[in-house]
Amino acid sequence: MPDIIGIIHRKRDGHELSGAEIDWVIEAFTHGVVDDAQMSALAMAIWFRGMSRAEIARWTTAMTDSGRRLDFTGLGLRTVDKHSTGGVGDKITLPLAPLVAACGAAVPQLSGRGLGHTGGTLDKLESIPGWRADLTTTEMAEILTDPDVGAVVCAAGADLAPADRKLYALRDVTGTVESIPLIASSIMSKKIAEGAGALVLDVKVGTGAFMTELGEARELARIMVELGTDADLPTTALITRMDTPLGRTAGNALEVREAVEVLAGGGPADVVELTLALAREMLAAAGIDDVDPAERLRDGSAMDRWRSMIAAQGGDPDAVLPVASHTETVCADADGVLAELDALAVGKAAWRLGAGREHQGQVVQPGAGVELHAVVGDTVRQGQPVATLHTDTPGRFHAAAAALRGGIRIADTAPAPRPLIVERITP
Template sequence: MADAVSLITAKRDGRELTDDEIGWLIASYTRGEVADEQMSALAMAIVFRGMTRAETAAWTHAMIRTGRRMDLSALPRPTVDKHSTGGVGDKITLPLAPLVAACGAAVPQLSGRGLGHTGGTLDKLESVPGWRADLAPAEIDAILADPAVGAVVCAAGADLAPADRKLYALRDVTGTVESIPLIASSIMSKKIAEGAGALVLDVKVGSGAFMKNVADARELATTMVELGVDAGVRTVALLTAMDSPLGYTAGNALEVAESVEVLAGGGPADVVELTLTLAREMLCAAGLDGLDPAEALRDGRAMDRWRAMLRAQGGDPTAALPTARERDVVTATESGVLTRLDAMAVGVAASRLGAGRERQGQPVQSGAGVTWHARPGDLVVAGQPLLTLHTDTPARFAAARAALDGAWSVGDTPPEEPLVIDRIGLVQV
């Protein structure tokens, strides 16, 4: 019979844990029979010792077994989801989900809220008047089955991998977040439990991402692809750049407005490029690779799905989005080529203005955030507006400006920064 102390010492000493040991541990911790301090000690041992592929798979599936697994097999079209590891200005889910649905797939997108410098998809969509994030399982099924909608973006239910929710909160306060096996199993336990037949992972790399270098990002992506494939989910991962923020906005309603521009056939070039790249990967993974998502943007089908998706969750796509009451303009201090705009600094500034939160449960301001008027590679002139800060609380401007101190550089040579850095290839299962 397993016990927590023996498993802690086994992992501390480098022994591989068995499937049965891991299954007992996760189930017992979820039931409250293994104490937080014991799981903290084991998590720290994992940070230092790591986990094998077999251990990581067993850990992931043990967390899935603590809750409900969605069954989407009755849907009349193939199912595919996308997950991003989080960045600044990363509004890609908003145009992507209706775009892929317009091309014939069902898109069950269980998303989260922002924490720290990264924005949350649910916070963004909640800036649309009336829109609801919390849906019952029957509502999710009905929206996905509706031939006029086919995409849902909502909160994961409390019964979906509940072990992960408990373990993540513990890791957050014990310095054990930074373990690639634990990060991968946290993400993939929810994504596999979601029940989609295919999954595309957008693993961000750079200053504004959790993974700061390509090697770590590639390791995380490979681990997640392996977990997906082992679980019977067709899985591919892209490594994408996050040294600079995406688009021209970071904030909730600001990013919704920019996403609508993309759906209308315009929008920032990088947001359009990444949206179409991920859409093509999703359609290929779903077996619909003969379709061109760019056509669905041009002919208005993606916009029609966006409006239908909002209405299906109580939102009003015709209503005005919230705007912040106060603005503050940051000007360029010299002329030349903008060679750097630091994503982390912009994300921190947006959060300090009220667009994000520092702890779970804090409210956010729908209209708060940052707009930038030039991207790396653009010419700027001293004195021109470079960034505009938005908030309902002008006392926040000083802290936001402090976050932006040193956040950009001006020089002579435009930077070279490919948006897609690498692809961890789709493995057929």
């Protein structure tokens, strides 16, 4: 029988773990035979030594098989999901899920809560009064088959890839989050277990993403596409830029408002562009090629799906969203062009205002966050508002403003524009 100390030593020394060793360690960790300290040591060894393609595939399968798998094939629907690796202002799921449903595909999306500077989709939706994230499988199926809804965004059950749930909690507190093998296997084990018919990945690259370099993002995207293909889950990926925030808001209720603007036919150009690009990828993956998602934004049907989707999960689509009780303005300190608005700085500012959490289980402020009044390339004057900070606890303003100012650079000329969508990765 394998032993955890020997497995740690082997990976620490740069050896490839066997399939039997990987199967054993994931099962033993899931059932408490391998303790948290030992698994943390193995995660750090993986962080330093990496994993082969075969190891990543076996690790992913073992985590998928640590719990149950959902199966929507009996519903007679063309199901497709999307996953983002996380960014600042990334509210794309909110308009995307109802939009794709309005085009004829069913969207079963299991999402998470934010930690640190990246926001969580569930936190955003939970700012809507009454909306609930925890659904049973039966409830999910009922919503997906409802002809007026067809999309569900909810939390993963405790029995879905439980090994990943336990391991992710350790990675977050042991400095091992930014490991391509561990990121890829974490995402794909949950997505394979989720049971959708196809998957589209949005892999972020830039200062506000886990992958700051294009080469790393490309490697992560390619591995995840291959893992999906291996598991008979057709998967494609878009690599998209995350050097500046998406849209003009970072924060929970603030981002919901902006998502509703997109569904109403408006909203920031970059949010609309990425929403439509991912919608087209998802529809192609679902085999739907006769519907233009842009038309579904224009004719109001995506908004109708949004309202139905929120109501189906207990929310009130007409409710007034939470508003923070205190605001403070950050102004330009010189005349010129806004040459840089760093996504990480904005994300840290929103986090310090209370929009994010420092540890699992911490309550977030639904109204907290950053509202941007200028974007990169805009001409600004000294004293002109660049951003408004929102929070219920004004003692947070100083640290948040300092973080934000560190990411603002004003210059004489505008930087050259760069495309939002960098690459498309296919099997």
